[in-house]
Amino acid sequence: MSILTFRGGIHPRYNKERTAALATKPLAAPDELVLPLSQHIGAPAVATVSVGDTVLRGQTIAQPGGFVSAAIHAPVSGTVSAIEPRPTGNGTLGDAIVLTNDHQDTETSYSGLGEDWAQADAATLRDMVARAGIVGLGGAAFPSHVKLAPPPDRTIDTVIINGAECEPWLTADHRLMLESANAVVSGLRIIQHILGAPNGVIGIEANKPDALRAISQAATGTPIRVVSLAVKYPQGGEKQLISACLKRRVPQGKLPMDVGVVVHNTGTAAAIHRAVVDGRPLLERIVTVTGTAVSQPANYWVRLGTPVAHVLQHCQTELTPAGKLILGGPMMGIAQKHADIPVVKSTSGILVLQPKDATTRPASPCIRCGRCVDACPMFLVPQELGAFARLRMIPEARAAAALDCMECGSCAHACPAHIPLVQLIRLAKADIHAAARKKM
Ligand code: SF4
Numbered sequence: 001m002s003i004l005t006f007r008g009g010i011h012p013r014y015n016k017e018r019t020a021a022l023a024t025k026p027l028a029a030p031d032e033l034v035l036p037l038s039q040h041i042g043a044p045a046v047a048t049v050s051v052g053d054t055v056l057r058g059q060t061i062a063q064p065g066g067f068v069s070a071a072i073h074a075p076v077s078g079t080v081s082a083i084e085p086r087p088t089g090n091g092t093l094g095d096a097i098v099l100t101n102d103h104q105d106t107e108t109s110y111s112g113l114g115e116d117w118a119q120a121d122a123a124t125l126r127d128m129v130a131r132a133g134i135v136g137l138g139g140a141a142f143p144s145h146v147k148l149a150p151p152p153d154r155t156i157d158t159v160i161i162n163g164a165e166c167e168p169w170l171t172a173d174h175r176l177m178l179e180s181a182n183a184v185v186s187g188l189r190i191i192q193h194i195l196g197a198p199n200g201v202i203g204i205e206a207n208k209p210d211a212l213r214a215i216s217q218a219a220t221g222t223p224i225r226v227v228s229l230a231v232k233y234p235q236g237g238e239k240q241l242i243s244a245c246l247k248r249r250v251p252q253g254k255l256p257m258d259v260g261v262v263v264h265n266t267g268t269a270a271a272i273h274r275a276v277v278d279g280r281p282l283l284e285r286i287v288t289v290t291g292t293a294v295s296q297p298a299n300y301w302v303r304l305g306t307p308v309a310h311v312l313q314h315c316q317t318e319l320t321p322a323g324k325l326i327l328g329g330p331m332m333g334i335a336q337k338h339a340d341i342p343v344v345k346s347t348s349g350i351l352v353l354q355p356k357d358a359t360t361r362p363a364s365p366c367i368r369c370g371r372c373v374d375a376c377p378m379f380l381v382p383q384e385l386g387a388f389a390r391l392r393m394i395p396e397a398r399a400a401a402a403l404d405c406m407e408c409g410s411c412a413h414a415c416p417a418h419i420p421l422v423q424l425i426r427l428a429k430a431d432i433h434a435a436a437r438k439k440m
């Protein structure tokens with residue numbers, strides 16, 4: 001099997017050995033779960049329950065607030081104890097449904113299509129995905145049914161499942177591919193059926209040979225291509241994956257569907273399988289809990305809405321003010337001030353670092369070495385974008401394609417002057433969006 005890759009990228013220390021061999025365990029549900037109405041890209045969901053209502057596990061408790069939105073379901077049975085603003089992982093307060101768990105797990109009934117799903121038409125299957133509240137589980141949290149409904153003038157010929165899991169420390173997708181390989185392959189076939197896409201590809205980084213074997217075995221007898229990808233960050237970026245697997249380049253400002261491709265994460269594919277075959281909504285996900293401050297690292301099936309503090313208690317982790325708590329991986333995750341926030345659909349990992357591993361070095365002036373340019377997988381010039389951002393040169397930053405930056409952090413990682421390039425480019429992007437709003 002040849003190893004495929006893309007141009008640019010970096011080789012950070014992967015640190016996956018702490019959890020890669022740990023089988024996923026179910027985590028005991030907490031007494032109280034907090035389910036933000038906005039845990040996806042798009043319009044917030046709209047609560048369909050009221051304070052005092054009793055709910056069953058699997059029951060819909062919030063409907064999508066628009067086409068680009070996602071339903072939310074009760075991950076436990078119990079009572080709605082509040083609907084109120086609560087802290088979220090993006091640093092803001094957001095309306096959330098608070099459930100008091102009765103610890104009975106009394107479940108609603110589910111109605112799936114079983115293995116006969118291929119008899120159903122695309123609209124029926126897409127509707128099942130929407131009703132299950134599935135979003136991109138790789139971290140993007142984009143509602144999956146929207147990706148399954150491309151405009152009529154776009155023909156999708158290939159679906160790629162992203163099994164790269166290139167973020168250091170995280171192994172949730174790796175464990176899923178080992179433990180639910182058939183569900184991942186079945187999910188891909190369902191997505192291909194919905195989109196009418198003849199080609200299916202599953203891309204996995206070469207540092208997961210056991211996952212490559214498990215998925216190849218599950219795909220035996222199907223036309224699905226399982227490919228081995230170079231171990232390089234950000235191999236799992238949509239455009240990088242398309243470049244590596246298909247040698248197609250998505251032009252600046254365009255989407256994968258513009259080159260006939262749709263990309264979904266492994267977890268999303270497995271969730272789509274469960275929604276269509278078993279009729280089960282998205283109630284839980286695999287979360288890697290790891291880092292130098294975690295005494296007992298683990299991969300857990302965690303009910304959505306579980307407080308991060310509850311998860312960390314089970315992993316015997318002490319948070320210290322000088323350490324670092326990150327939701328997601330170290331490259332694209334979001335640092336948190338405290339653990340009083342819930343696990344949501346996009347939470348692939350909880351990373352806790354000791355103070356000695358959490359320090360940032362002071363920046364010095366740019367030495368024009370060009371390493372950031374070599375590292376950028378989007379063909380940008382990060383050093384120039386950083387300078388435009390610092391000087392608030394908005395038209396120049398726009399012309400230099402700042403909006404194409406995927407905030408992968410490769411440039412900052414490569415920079416010997418420790419310039420906070422991602423933060424600067426984020427500032428430029430915010431300036432561009434603000435200027436566009438002013439013009440409207
Ligand atoms: S400029 Fe953006 S896309 Fe390019 S390396 Fe930096 S963060 Fe990644």
Ligand code: SF4
Pocket residue numbers: 365366367368369370371372373382383414415416417418419
């Ligand atoms: S890597 Fe850092 S020091 Fe080198 S050119 Fe880019 S911004 Fe300047």
